[in-house]
Amino acid sequence: MLLELRSVSGGYGPVNVLHGLDLGVTEGEVGVILGANGAGKTTTLRAICGMLDDISGEVFFDDRDITRDSPQATARRGVAHVPQGRGTFGDLSVDENLRLGAITRKDGGVRSDLDRWYEAFPRLAERRTQAAGSMSGGEQQMLAIARALMSRPRLLLLDEPSLGLAPLITRDLFARLGEINRTEGLTMLIVEQNAGLALEIAQRGYVLETGSIVAQGTAEELAADEDVRKAYLGF
Amino acid sequence: MDALNDSLFVTQFLNGIGLGAVYASVALALVIIYRTTGLLNFAQGEMALFSTFVTWWLTERGVAIWPALLGSMVFSFFAGAAIERLIIRPVEKSKNQLNLVIVTLGLFLAINAVCQLLFIKPGQDQVLMPLMFPGGKLNLIVIDIPWAIVGRAAVLAVECAVLYLLLQKTKIGLALRAVASNPESSRLVGINPGTMLMLGWGIAAVLGAVAGTMAASRGLGGFDTSLMQQVLVYAFAAAALGGFDSPLGAVVGGLIVGVARTLTVQYIGWLEGIDLIVPLGLIFVVLLVRPNGLFGRNIVERV
Numbered sequence: 117m118l119l120e121l122r123s124v125s126g127g128y129g130p131v132n133v134l135h136g137l138d139l140g141v142t143e144g145e146v147g148v149i150l151g152a153n154g155a156g157k158t159t160t161l162r163a164i165c166g167m168l169d170d171i172s173g174e175v176f177f178d179d180r181d182i183t184r185d186s187p188q189a190t191a192r193r194g195v196a197h198v199p200q201g202r203g204t205f206g207d208l209s210v211d212e213n214l215r216l217g218a219i220t221r222k223d224g225g226v227r228s229d230l231d232r233w234y235e236a237f238p239r240l241a242e243r244r245t246q247a248a249g250s251m252s253g254g255e256q257q258m259l260a261i262a263r264a265l266m267s268r269p270r271l272l273l274l275d276e277p278s279l280g281l282a283p284l285i286t287r288d289l290f291a292r293l294g295e296i297n298r299t300e301g302l303t304m305l306i307v308e309q310n311a312g313l314a315l316e317i318a319q320r321g322y323v324l325e326t327g328s329i330v331a332q333g334t335a336e337e338l339a340a341d342e343d344v345r346k347a348y349l350g351f
Numbered sequence: 352m353d354a355l356n357d358s359l360f361v362t363q364f365l366n367g368i369g370l371g372a373v374y375a376s377v378a379l380a381l382v383i384i385y386r387t388t389g390l391l392n393f394a395q396g397e398m399a400l401f402s403t404f405v406t407w408w409l410t411e412r413g414v415a416i417w418p419a420l421l422g423s424m425v426f427s428f429f430a431g432a433a434i435e436r437l438i439i440r441p442v443e444k445s446k447n448q449l450n451l452v453i454v455t456l457g458l459f460l461a462i463n464a465v466c467q468l469l470f471i472k473p474g475q476d477q478v479l480m481p482l483m484f485p486g487g488k489l490n491l492i493v494i495d496i497p498w499a500i501v502g503r504a505a506v507l508a509v510e511c512a513v514l515y516l517l518l519q520k521t522k523i524g525l526a527l528r529a530v531a532s533n534p535e536s537s538r539l540v541g542i543n544p545g546t547m548l549m550l551g552w553g554i555a556a557v558l559g560a561v562a563g564t565m566a567a568s569r570g571l572g573g574f575d576t577s578l579m580q581q582v583l584v585y586a587f588a589a590a591a592l593g594g595f596d597s598p599l600g601a602v603v604g605g606l607i608v609g610v611a612r613t614l615t616v617q618y619i620g621w622l623e624g625i626d627l628i629v630p631l632g633l634i635f636v637v638l639l640v641r642p643n644g645l646f647g648r649n650i651v652e653r654v
Binding site (some may be wrong): 186215220239 | 368470522525526528532533536537538539542543544
């Protein structure tokens with residue numbers, strides 16, 4: 117397992133959101149966390165990144181205990197987190213946003229990676245000097261993902277990437293994420309309401325309810341599960 | 352030619368630029384801390400006062416004014432960073448901006464008292480800072496400009512250039528702006544915001560050291576612990592005028608406020624002695640007409 121959470125509990129201040137959560141993602145695979153609003157999906161990602169006030173249990177990344185590491189330390193280890201609402205630097209330019217993604221890198225490949233992601237996301241290349249905050253939601257989501265990729269992460273965490281996006285753009289986004297996973301072998305853990313699309317590109321899935329895992333399995337198993345289909349796929 | 356030099360207007364305009372360079376430096380320091388910490392640092396003037404006394408203390412020990420200023424800048428950088436780390440950050444954890452403002456007000460009083468205690472001997476009111484610039488004037492075809500004013504303007508220009516290069520052209524500057532823009536996301540890309548805040552306070556303190564030393568180094572006589580109090584009010588007016596989030600605005604605002612001060616005092620006689628009305632009036636009008644200042648951005652974000 118590249119990422120493993122062992123009986124993680126925690127939350128914000130006195131409020132516990134997660135109750136003994138166990139989950140894991142193997143290197144090279146896409147994992148997806150499904151669940152209703154308030155189930156603790158975002159909190160799970162924040163727990164991985166060291167953004168909770170209070171946490172118990174263990175978070176292992178690459179066989180190393182990162183439970184109590186700061187967000188910046190975890191980022192430097194190779195965990196890139198695209199938070200809900202994208203978390204772009206609104207008043208900085210697209211180019212600066214992307215360079216910030218690579219700010220901890222010391223290797224010489226930043227320039228060529230920039231060119232590469234500009235090629236992959238031509239909309240971003242067109243808007244290179246524009247303030248990130250002035251772009252549309254879909255463009256900002258692309259920027260947030262490209263910025264995460266600029267860090268050459270070993271694990272990409274995506275929090276509701278489809279939030280606020282039109283259906284067609286969401287479809288395109290997931291197609292690209294699937295492609296990046298296939299071509300780069302990049303491990304991903306995606307939190308998503310749009311269960312159908314997410315399960316299409318995922319190999320492994322978890323269903324989260326009030327802070328604990330109530331179902332898990334391969335993407336196929338979950339997609340075939342009666343309860344999961346009723347609750348999250350709508351048929 | 353002589354007409355230009357003899358003109359009261361020109362003389363006072365130039366004096367205004369000289370004053371404005373000091374206001375602009377302090378305003379720049381205010382803006383840098385505001386952008387990184389989101390905090391109005393009421394202690395900025397007194398931090399600069401302490402730095403100024405450090406410059407003076409060094410000159411008293413035989414160091415020439417410029418190396419003394421350099422020494423004070425280095426000291427101020429670390430002192431500013433230390434204030435952020437040891438005094439501001441612990442209070443910041445309470446997530447209550449008001450607490451922070453109170454702390455900077457406390458710092459204002461504390462630093463002022465410490466300066467009085469450390470540097471002013473009993474029975475002595477003022478100390479004398481050596482001049483930074485030669486006397487005499489620079490002769491520019493139609494106009495003679497005192498070297499003191501040319502020098503102050505040049506110092507301000509160097510400050511702007513260094514800040515611009517630092518903020519726009521270096522990785523550290525990019526990280527500083529990232530923290531100002533979105534602290535949480537900057538952590539997610541691996542930046543330690545704490546380090547950047549310390550850096551911001553350090554830079555602000557260095558700007559204060561330059562501003563204070565320039566303010567104290569004047570032909571008119573010595574300075575005391577009240578040196579930066581008026582300056583701070585004018586710098587606040589400058590920052591409000593330019594927009595609290597704009598370094599360029601701080602500089603333009605500083606120069607405008609400086610010129611506004613000398614010209615109003617020259618031409619509106621009854622303002623003599625109560626000229627603090629000028630910056631206060633400016634702050635009031637700007638807040639009414641253009642709350643974001645001349646260069647401040649009204650941040651509109653699409654979601």
